[in-house]
Amino acid sequence: MFSESQVYLAPMEGVVDHLMRDMLTRLGGFDYCITEFVRVVEQLLPEKTYYRICPELRFGAKTPSGTPVRVQLLGQHPEWLAENAARAVDLGSPGIDLNFGCPAKTVNTSKGGAVLLKTPDVLYEIVTAVRSAVPKDQAVSAKIRLGFDDKALALENAYAIQQAGANLLTVHARTKVEGYKPPAYWEWIAKIRQVIDIPVIANGEIWSKSDAERCVEQSNTPHLMIGRGALALPNLAACIKFNQNPMQxxxxxxxxxxxxxxxxxxxxxxxxxxxxxxxxxxxxxxxxxxxxxxxxxxxxxxxxxxxxxxxx
Structure with missing residues (x-):
C-alpha cells in the first residue's frame, strides 16, 4: 500500500527543531522534513534567521541521514513572503512551504496561519507572489486546515492555492476551532482531491500503521505527514513505510x-x-x-x- 507513498515529518513549533529532525530521520521512513515556521512581518529577514531555524542549509538542506528539509514561512504580506522565499531558496532550501494552518492565537490575531483560511483571495495572492519569486524548478507547497470556524471554504481554499501555482498541498484534516481533538476528517481530503490535481498530503491523527492505512483509504491520497504520532512512536515512519515493528x-x-x-x-x-x-x-x-x-x-x-x- 505504501510503495508509492511519501512520508513527511510535520513542522511542530517548539518541538521539531533540527535536533529532533536528526534523531527521527535517522530511524528511517521519512522522505521529507518541513521546518518550524519562519515568521515574516514587513521585512527581509537576515540570513542568520534561516540558519538558526534550518541549520541543515549549511549541509545541502539535508539532515545528517540525508533527508531533505524545506523551509516554511508564515505571514500575511505577499510581497514580503515572496522576498523571504527567494532568500530561503538562495540559501539552499529545496523550495518553500507556506503555513496556512497554524492554530496559535498569537499567530492568528496578527493575521497569520489558519486565520487566512477565511480569505481564499489572500491565499491566492500569497501563493502567486511566492511562486513568481521562486525558480520554477523549486517546489512551492502549502499547508492548510479544513477551515477556521467551519469547512465551508475547504474546497475553495485548496483550489485557490492550486490555481496560484502551488505544486503540493498538505491538509490537516480539522478546522482551526477543532484544534487537535479527534477525529480527523480524512474524508474531506478525498473531497479536496476531487477539485484539484496537484499531489495532496494527508495529516492528522496518524498514530500507527493501521491509522495510516485507514487514512490513505479515506483520504484517497498515498502521501502522509506525521508529527505527534512520530513523537509518540519514534519509528512510526519506518513502521508505515517498511513494515517495521514498533520500537521496544x-x-x-x-x-x-x-x-x-x-x-x-x-x-x-x-x-x-x-x-x-x-x-x-x-x-x-x-x-x-x-x-x-x-x-x-x-x-x-x-x-x-x-x-x-x-x-x-
Whole structure:
C-alpha cells in the first residue's frame, strides 16, 4: 500500500527543531522534513534567521541521514513572503512551504496561519507572489486546515492555492476551532482531491500503521505527514513505510539518552529538562513506561539529574 507513498515529518513549533529532525530521520521512513515556521512581518529577514531555524542549509538542506528539509514561512504580506522565499531558496532550501494552518492565537490575531483560511483571495495572492519569486524548478507547497470556524471554504481554499501555482498541498484534516481533538476528517481530503490535481498530503491523527492505512483509504491520497504520532512512536515512519515493528521500550530509552547528549551539548541545553518532559508526554500514548519515567523526573530541573534517572 505504501510503495508509492511519501512520508513527511510535520513542522511542530517548539518541538521539531533540527535536533529532533536528526534523531527521527535517522530511524528511517521519512522522505521529507518541513521546518518550524519562519515568521515574516514587513521585512527581509537576515540570513542568520534561516540558519538558526534550518541549520541543515549549511549541509545541502539535508539532515545528517540525508533527508531533505524545506523551509516554511508564515505571514500575511505577499510581497514580503515572496522576498523571504527567494532568500530561503538562495540559501539552499529545496523550495518553500507556506503555513496556512497554524492554530496559535498569537499567530492568528496578527493575521497569520489558519486565520487566512477565511480569505481564499489572500491565499491566492500569497501563493502567486511566492511562486513568481521562486525558480520554477523549486517546489512551492502549502499547508492548510479544513477551515477556521467551519469547512465551508475547504474546497475553495485548496483550489485557490492550486490555481496560484502551488505544486503540493498538505491538509490537516480539522478546522482551526477543532484544534487537535479527534477525529480527523480524512474524508474531506478525498473531497479536496476531487477539485484539484496537484499531489495532496494527508495529516492528522496518524498514530500507527493501521491509522495510516485507514487514512490513505479515506483520504484517497498515498502521501502522509506525521508529527505527534512520530513523537509518540519514534519509528512510526519506518513502521508505515517498511513494515517495521514498533520500537521496544529499551530502544526508546536509549534514544532518549542519545537525545540528551544532543540537547545538553547542543545550543539549546538550557531547555532540555522541559523538552524531555514534553517528549515523554507524547510517548505516554504508546508506552506505559513513559508515564512512570515522566513521574520520576517531573520535578527535576537539572539535565544531569534527569540523565542519571534515564541511565538506571
Amino acid at each position: 521500550w529499551a530502544e526508546v530509552k536509549q534514544l532518549l539518552i542519545d537525545y540528551s547528549g544532543y540537547e545538553i551539548f547542543g545550543d539549546k541545553g538550557r531547555y532540555y529538562p522541559n523538552r524531555i518532559k514534553q517528549w515523554l508526554g507524547y510517548m505516554k500514548r504508546q508506552y506505559s513506561e513513559a508515564e512512570v519515567l515522566f513521574n520520576d523526573i517531573r520535578r527535576l530541573q537539572s539535565a544531569n539529574e534527569i540523565v542519571q534517572v534515564l541511565r538506571h
